[in-house]
Amino acid sequence: MADSTLTSLPPHHPQCLGCGPDNPAGLHLAVSRDGDSVVTDVTFDKRHRGAPGLAHGGAISAACDDLFGFVLYVVEEMAVTRRLTVDYLAPVPLGQPHRITAGLQRRHGRRLHLEATGTGHDGITRFTAEALFVVVDHHHFAPHGLEADVQAMFTRPQRRDRKDR
Numbered sequence: 001m002a003d004s005t006l007t008s009l010p011p012h013h014p015q016c017l018g019c020g021p022d023n024p025a026g027l028h029l030a031v032s033r034d035g036d037s038v039v040t041d042v043t044f045d046k047r048h049r050g051a052p053g054l055a056h057g058g059a060i061s062a063a064c065d066d067l068f069g070f071v072l073y074v075v076e077e078m079a080v081t082r083r084l085t086v087d088y089l090a091p092v093p094l095g096q097p098h099r100i101t102a103g104l105q106r107r108h109g110r111r112l113h114l115e116a117t118g119t120g121h122d123g124i125t126r127f128t129a130e131a132l133f134v135v136v137d138h139h140h141f142a143p144h145g146l147e148a149d150v151q152a153m154f155t156r157p158q159r160r161d162r163k164d165r
């Protein structure tokens, strides 16, 4: 991504499956904010193979889910996935970059309705996704992780946004 209007966002945490730089099995998504949307350019490779030469649907789903987790930086709420739906419109070839764009479609109380679109650099939209996230507080995470990590996650959006693209 080299667009000048984008603001890069920090990973959820270093070991996150979607965006963690230290997760050897991760997708290593680099995510930026573009207004009220978030974007990432993902290139699936042989680790993400489903059918020969094509990305596994679960890998595509994971990329969408994690990107939805970055809309939370825009909404400035912590929330988790309650429901995720992916429409696989066309096979996604390995080795070809796809830009996924996600944003908030509407909010009802704790319910955040999110939507995403994945389009190849050839202009073909190959998948779309919708999700229901439910707003939670730090008690949701605290029993399962280090308290410091949880607190960092809650304060990071405001502290670590940076303009560098």
Ligand SMILES: CCCCCCCCCCCC(=O)SCCNC(=O)CCNC(=O)[C@H](O)C(C)(C)COP(=O)(O)OP(=O)(O)OC[C@H]1O[C@@H](n2cnc3c(N)ncnc32)[C@H](O)[C@@H]1OP(=O)(O)O
Pocket (backbone or CB within 6 Å): 012, 013, 016, 065, 066, 068, 069, 079, 080, 081, 082, 083, 109, 110, 111, 132, 134, 136, 140, 141, 145, 149, 150, 153
């Ligand atoms: C270190 C930090 C790292 C943080 C790192 C963050 C990384 C982000 C990564 C991407 C995101 C993920 O993968 S998250 C991981 C995968 N997801 C999870 O593990 C979540 C597991 N599920 C849960 O914990 C729970 O079900 C919750 C918290 C989602 C919701 O439980 P709850 O709090 O009891 O809420 P509940 O009453 O059931 O539902 C809330 C509201 O939603 C409505 N609702 C519920 N289901 C539906 C539905 N299918 N369609 C419509 N509406 C629904 C209910 O009617 C209610 O409306 P009303 O009464 O309010 O009107």
